[in-house]
Amino acid sequence: MLGFAARVNPLLVVIAAALASGIAGGLEPGAVIAAFGKAFNENRYVSLTWLVLPAIGALERAGLQQRARELIVKIRGASVASILCIYLLVRQITVALGLPFGGQASMVRPLIAPMAEAAAEARVDGLTDAQRDAIRAHAAAADNVGAFFGEDIFVAIGSILLIKGFLAQNGITADPLQLSLWAIPTAVAAFAIHAGRIVFFARRLGRRR
Amino acid sequence: MIGIGPVYVLAGLMFGAMALMSARDRSNPRRWRNAGFWGLYAVSFLFGDFLGDLGNGILVLVMVAVAAAGLGIGRPQTTTPDERRLSARKFGNAIFAPALAIPLVTIFAALVLRQIFIAGRPLIDPAQTTLIGLGLACVTALVMGRVLLKQRIIAAVDEGRRLMDLLGWAAVLPQMLSALGAVFTIAGVGTAIGQVASQAIPGGSRAAAVIAYALGMALFTAVMGNAFAAFPVLTIGIGLPLIVMKFHGDPVAMSAIGMLSGFCGTLTTPMAANFNLVPAALLGLKNRYGVIAVQIPTAILLLMVNMVLMYAVVFR
Numbered sequence: 022m023l024g025f026a027a028r029v030n031p032l033l034v035v036i037a038a039a040l041a042s043g044i045a046g047g048l049e050p051g052a053v054i055a056a057f058g059k060a061f062n063e064n065r066y067v068s069l070t071w072l073v074l075p076a077i078g079a080l081e082r083a084g085l086q087q088r089a090r091e092l093i094v095k096i097r098g099a100s101v102a103s104i105l106c107i108y109l110l111v112r113q114i115t116v117a118l119g120l121p122f123g124g125q126a127s128m129v130r131p132l133i134a135p136m137a138e139a140a141a142e143a144r145v146d147g148l149t150d151a152q153r154d155a156i157r158a159h160a161a162a163a164d165n166v167g168a169f170f171g172e173d174i175f176v177a178i179g180s181i182l183l184i185k186g187f188l189a190q191n192g193i194t195a196d197p198l199q200l201s202l203w204a205i206p207t208a209v210a211a212f213a214i215h216a217g218r219i220v221f222f223a224r225r226l227g228r229r230r
Numbered sequence: 231m232i233g234i235g236p237v238y239v240l241a242g243l244m245f246g247a248m249a250l251m252s253a254r255d256r257s258n259p260r261r262w263r264n265a266g267f268w269g270l271y272a273v274s275f276l277f278g279d280f281l282g283d284l285g286n287g288i289l290v291l292v293m294v295a296v297a298a299a300g301l302g303i304g305r306p307q308t309t310t311p312d313e314r315r316l317s318a319r320k321f322g323n324a325i326f327a328p329a330l331a332i333p334l335v336t337i338f339a340a341l342v343l344r345q346i347f348i349a350g351r352p353l354i355d356p357a358q359t360t361l362i363g364l365g366l367a368c369v370t371a372l373v374m375g376r377v378l379l380k381q382r383i384i385a386a387v388d389e390g391r392r393l394m395d396l397l398g399w400a401a402v403l404p405q406m407l408s409a410l411g412a413v414f415t416i417a418g419v420g421t422a423i424g425q426v427a428s429q430a431i432p433g434g435s436r437a438a439a440v441i442a443y444a445l446g447m448a449l450f451t452a453v454m455g456n457a458f459a460a461f462p463v464l465t466i467g468i469g470l471p472l473i474v475m476k477f478h479g480d481p482v483a484m485s486a487i488g489m490l491s492g493f494c495g496t497l498t499t500p501m502a503a504n505f506n507l508v509p510a511a512l513l514g515l516k517n518r519y520g521v522i523a524v525q526i527p528t529a530i531l532l533l534m535v536n537m538v539l540m541y542a543v544v545f546r
Contacts, residue, residue, distance in 0.1 A: 031503075032294045032399050035406045039413040046417025051284065053413065058287025060412035062278040065238060067405040067504065069361055071394065072241055073332060076371035078389025079381040080329055082309050084318030088325045091318065121340060121360050122333040125509040126393075131329055134513055150516075158520040161509035162497075165521070166528055169493040173486065180458065184485045187462055191470060195482045203486035203543075210535040215528045 073127045080131060089132050090139035101141045101156060102223035105163045106216045108133050112167025113212060117174035123164055134160040145226055152226060159222060163215070170211035173204035233355045237365035242275030247384075248391040252304055260302030264395065267296045271402065290406075297399035304395045306388040321379055328374040332367045339363025393512070400511045404504035407455050414454065421463065436479075436545060439472040444537045447488050448495035448529070455501025457492030464488070479544035487540045494533040497525040 036057070043053030077085075093099045108123075115122040122128075134157045141156055142148055172178045176197045188195045249269035255261050270293045278286055309317065318325060339359050346353040354362050375381040394401060446468055450460035469488060473479040496502045499522070506522050517523070 030294075030298045030399065031403055031500075032406055033298050035403070035410050036291065036294055039410050042417045042419050043413050046419070048417065054287035054291065055283035056287075056413055056416055057409050058281075058285065058290055059283040060409035061290050061405060062274065062281075062283075062286045064405050064408040064412075065241075065275060065278060066234065066358075066361055067408050068401065069237060069241055069364060070504075071390075071397075071401060072237075072244065072365060072368040073371075074393045075244065075383075075386040075390030076328060076332065076368050076375060078391075078393050079372065079375045079379070079386035080325065082314070082317075082385070082389050083321060083325055083375070083379045083381055084309075084314035084316075085325050085329060087311070087314045088318035088321070088323070092323075119340070120333075121336045121363070125505075125512055127329075127332045129509060130393075130512050154513075154515045154517065154520055155524070157513040158510070158515060158524045161513060161521045162524040162528070164509075165497060165505045165525065169496060170490065170532075173490060180461075180489050183458055183461065184489060187465065188481060188485060191466075193474075193481045195485065199482050200486045203483045204490060206539055207487060207490045207532070207536055210539075211528070211532055214531045214535070218528060 070124065070126055073124075077126060077131050085131050086135040089135045090142075093136045093139045094143050099136075099140045100144065100223060101137050101159075101226060102220045104133065104137045104140055105159055105219045105223075108160075109163040109167045109215060109219070110212060112164060113171035113208060116168050116171035117208070119175040119178070123168065125161060125164055129160050129164050133164070141223075141226055155222070156226070159219060163219065166211055166215045170204075170208045174201050174208055176201045231351050231355055232353060232362060234358045234361055237358075237361055238275045238278075240365050240369070242272045242277075244272075244387060244390065245269075245275060246272035247387045248272075248394055251306070251388055251391050252395075255304040255306070257305040258302040258395075260300060261304065263296050263299060264301050264304060267293060267301055267399075268394070270296070290409075293402065297402070301395070301398045303398075304391055306392045308389060308392060324378050327378060328371040331371050331374055332364075335367035335370050336360065336363040339366055396514065397508065397511045400503065400508055403507065407501060407503055411454065411456055411459050414459070425467070436473075436477050437541060439468065439477060440541045440544070441537055443468045443473060443484070443488055444491040444533060444540060447492040448498075448533050451492040451495030452499040452501065455496070455499055455503070457489055457496055460492050460495070461485075461489055473544060477545065480546065484540060484544045487536050487543075491533055491536045491540075494529040494536065497529040498522060 039057050040050060040053055043056065044050060112123045137156050137160050138153060173180055181197050181200050184200055185195050185197055245268045249265045249272055252261050252268060253265035258264060270289055274289055281289060340363055343354050344356055344359045372383055372386055375386060376383060443464060446464045447460055450464055451457045454460055465485065465488065469484055473484050474481045496505065500507055500519065507518060510518050510521050
C-alpha cells in the first residue's frame with residue numbers, strides 16, 4: 022500500500038514487499054524468490070482475461086465502438102443513467118445466477134463505455150475530456166459493483182465455499198444456501214446506492230452546459 | 231478430460247506472437263524491451279510448469295526488471311475513426327455478433343459442456359469451466375470476426391497488442407499481487423496483523439464488536455487487496471471470539487455480511503489492481519485512480535449499511 026503512494030513501478034514494489042515480509046517471516050531470500058515464482062506460476066489463470074484482447078481489438082478495428090455509438094443515439098430513451106443502471110442490474114443478476122457475463126475487457130471497453138459516452142454526447146454539447154473520463158470511470162465502476170454485490174447470491178461461488186469451509190474448520194456447520202440468502206439485502210442496498218449515485222452523476226453532467 | 235493446459239498454451243502463443251510483432255515494430259523506440267517482456271510472459275505460459283519454482287521466480291525478476299526500465303507503446307497498423315465509421319455502416323449489427331459470442335460461449339461452457347461425460351469422465355475439468363469456456367469463446371469470436379467481418383487473425387493479434395501495450399506492466403500486476411498474497415500467507419503476515427488488531431479493539435458492546443469486525447474486514451481487505459485473505463484473520467480475531475462467543479450472534483449471517491464488508495474495501499484499493507487499476511488503463515483514463523475515486527462513496531455508504539444490517543440480524 023505504501024508503495025503505491027511513492028512513485029515507483031508497482032511491480033518493483035510487489036517484489037520488495039514479498040522479500041521484506043518473507044525475510045521478516047524467517048525465510049532465505051532465495052526461498053522467497055522460489056515461493057513467489059511458484060505462486061506466480063500457479064496464478065497464471067488470473068491473466069487469462071487478456072485472451073479476449075485480439076478479438077476485441079479486431080472488432081474495434083471493424084468499427085464496433087462506432088456502431089455501438091450510432092445505435093445508442095437512435096434509441097430515444099437511452100441516457101448515461103439508463104445505460105449504466107441497466108448494465109449494473111444485468112451484471113448483478115447474471116452473476117447471481119452464476120453466469121460469466123460482463124467484464125472490463127469484454128464488455129466495458131468495447132460496448133458499455135462508448136455507449137454511455139455517446140448517450141452523453143447526444144444530450145450535452147461540448148463534453149470535456151474530464152467529463153469523458155468520468156463517464157468511462159463510472160462504466161468501469163458499474164461493472165465492479167455489480168459483480169461484487171451479486172456474486173455471493175450464487176451458491177457455488179468461491180467466497181461462499183471459503184466461508185463454509187472456514188466455519189467447518191471451527192466447528193460450525195453453515196448451509197451455503199443460508200449464506201447466499203444473507204447476501205441479498207446487501208445486494209439490494211448496493212443497487213439502490215450505486216444506481217442513485219449514477220443518476221446524480223448524470224444529472225450534474227447535463228447541467229454543465 | 232480437457233483441463234486448463236490448452237488455454238495456457240493459447241495464451242502463450244498469443245503473447246509469443248505479440249513479442250515477435252513488438253520486435254518488428256520500428257515505430258516503438260523501446261521495441262526490444264516490449265519484445266522481451268511479452269516474450270518472457272509467453273515462456274511462463276508455455277513452459278512455466280517445467281521451469282521449477284526458482285526458475286519461475288527468476289523469470290518474474292527479469293520481467294520486473296524489464297518493466298521497471300520502462301516499456302514503450304507499439305503502434306500496430308490500425309484503422310482511422312473515419313474508416314471505422316464506414317466499416318460500421320457496412321457491417322451493421324453483424325458487428326455485435328462476435329462480441330456477444332464471448333459471454334454466450336462462456337456461459338454455454340459453464341451450463342452445457344460441463345454436463346457432458348465421455349466414458350464416465352467429464353469432457354472438461356469441472357473446476358475450470360469458466361476459464362476453458364473463456365478460451366473457447368475467444369477463439370470463436372476470432373473465427374466469427376474472420377468469417378463475418380473479414381478481419382484476419384494476424385491483424386487481430388496485432389490489434390490485441392495495441393490494447394496490451396496500453397496496459398503495459400499493469401497487465402501482470404493482478405497476477406503478481408495474487409502471488410504476493412501467497413507469500414504473505416507463508417510468512418504469517420495475516421496472523422500477525424490479526425493478533426495486533428484483536429488486542430487493540432475494545433470488546434465492550436455488541437455495536438462496537440460489529441463495527442470493529444465490519445470495518446476491520448474493509449480495511450484489512452484494502453491492505454491485502456483481497457477479501458479472501460482478510461476473512462479468516464478477522465473472523466478468528468474478532469468475529470468468532472466477540473460476536474459469536476461473547477454476544478451469542480449468528481455466525482452464518484455474520485460471515486456472509488462480513489465478507490461483503492470486505493468487498494467494500496476491495497472497491498477502494500489499488501491492491502485490487504485487476505478491478506481498479508486495469509480498467510483505468512484499458513479505458514485510457516488520465517487519472518490512474520479514476521475508477522477508485524468513483525467507487526469510494528459507494529463503498530463507504532454500503533459499509534455503513536452492512537454494519538446496521540449485521541447489528542440488526544446477527545443478534546436476533
